[in-house]
Amino acid sequence: MTTRTGTERQSLLHRIFPEKRIFVKSDNGTRFVRLGPRHHLVALFGGTAIVLWSVTATSFLVIDLVKGSGERQQAAQEKAVYETRLNAMAEERDTYRLAALEAQANFTRALDEIGNFQDTIFDAALSRQEYAARQDALRRLLRDSLTERDLLQARLDTLTADSGDATLADLDRSRAEAERTVAFLTRALGRTAEDRDRLEAEADAARVQLAAISNDLDTRNRANERIFSQLEEAVVLAMEPLGKMFTEVGLPPSAILRQMRDQYSGQGGPLTPISLSTKSYDSDPDSQRAEAILAHMDELNLYRMAADKVPFAEPVSAAVRRTSGFGYRRDPIKGGTRLHAGMDWAGAYGTTVNATAEGVVTQAGWQSGYGRMVTISHDFGIETRYAHLSKITVKKGQRVSRGDKIGAMGNSGRSTGTHLHYEVRDSGTPVNPMKYIKAGRDVF
Missing domain, CATH: 1.10.287 (Helix Hairpins)
Structure with a gap:
């Protein structure tokens, strides 16, 4: 009975997935590759798995984009309320x-x-x-x-x-x-x-x-x-x-x-x-x-x-997405755990980058892993850094006000893609920029 059932299953597989042969002709002769029902099943399962993975990845990407769009709209609204x-x-x-x-x-x-x-x-x-x-x-x-x-x-x-x-x-x-x-x-x-x-x-x-x-x-x-x-x-x-x-x-x-x-x-x-x-x-x-x-x-x-004179504002106001926060994380290039001393915003190449507070530009040029970077010195011992820029529009010694354009988002230096790396330092020590941004949002 068991042998009969197995024979029926093989017969059903042969009817659904008939055996196929692929002939390959060369100078040495003609050869063929036999594709039986099992090969058909393996190809079917593999294709189905690839399709399911593509659908899942696309869903996560769409959710991430929708979430990022909501955050950008919220940031724009909060900025408008702050200015008003x-x-x-x-x-x-x-x-x-x-x-x-x-x-x-x-x-x-x-x-x-x-x-x-x-x-x-x-x-x-x-x-x-x-x-x-x-x-x-x-x-x-x-x-x-x-x-x-x-x-x-x-x-x-x-x-x-x-x-x-x-x-x-x-x-x-x-x-x-x-x-x-x-x-x-x-x-x-x-x-x-x-x-x-x-x-x-x-x-x-x-x-x-x-x-x-x-x-x-x-x-x-x-x-x-x-x-x-x-x-x-x-x-x-x-x-x-x-x-x-x-x-x-x-x-x-x-x-x-x-x-x-x-x-x-x-x-x-x-x-x-x-x-x-x-x-x-x-x-x-x-x-x-x-x-x-x-x-x-x-x-x-x-x-x-x-x-x-204090960096309560955000450095970008265009459609961007926050990709990394302040704190320890895995190094995306060399691996291992390292302190990420600022925040990252990802956006379109050339997105305008603005000064977050009034101050004096103390550096405007290439800085090792930071790539093209602008450093601004503010009052009260505070300093801000804007790294991985594609273009710098200010000079060293220039005084800027909050909202002034200082450069454009890029991928220079030690970077895996187009984004802005933004740091706030208090007396030389890196601090979480969100502490300043959130304090400004609570008031304005």
Whole structure:
């Protein structure tokens, strides 16, 4: 039974894969190669294995390309957000600074107006007191005159009864003189009363105007309070993440600010707080708050300038793929485990390579295994290297800014393909570039 089954299987194989012969003719004769069912099966299995391997490798390659495209899109989006937020922070800082200066100027003008009106009210009060004193003096003089008139009238009546015509004429003259004196005093008293009423009206108008100015000043003070509060909150929200960003890369914020002040110690300095004066008055709380806000804005501006000098950006912005990170890995050329002192990005030949921070080019040429390399020295003891370039577009000693083109991606030096090798060194020691890039992404 077993023999019969084996015979049937061989018969089935012969029907599916019939035996074939390949004849080879030469000068020595004709030969042939026999291809039986087993050879057909081996070829079939081998071809199937090759096809399956090709499909699997293609799938992995497609997945890798899709993943790399997603990372490039994410990097481009993060860069756009970084630039937009940086510009918005600069505009917001300028707006808040102008608002603070305008609020302080309005406050100074209001103080000047109040001072002038206080002087006017004081002068009016003095004039009113002076006229009141004059009025009292005239009233006393009028009472004395009336009393004297009454005495003279009584004496006239007495003399009229006891004296002749000559004495009566003298008394008439005295009486007329007294009446003229009384009339003069009455007119003077009337004018004094008119002046008093006029001064009271002016004082009332001044009090109404002072009340209006006080209300306007209260309104301005409330507006200033809102502006100051918004400015203080905005400055705090802007400074905290910046300080954290420098701390994460091992740069103490206090040392950063001190070095930037020393570096920009010219007349006035960047955004140096102005000294506001209100005549001979002492510094008021609003002026002190404005000085404090301007001082914080000065620190914010110093942080921004310092951020341009630290490599928080990525060296390439085109469609690239990160192929190798920082750390120990197997050497792709000589084998063995070695420290990879930077990061690798693979992309098209000639892809633009940009400076990641402001600095001075200290090397621009061939460097052993690095190939064509550019080295940039930054502040705070930081150095960046850009290796395996196909072209260098800067010279030694040249000052560059963040985003400036310094070369193009290539395959020079000890390299297995077109890519950029990027290093960050702190005081000569290689550090992980992603520490700086990630710190910048968290803020911007």
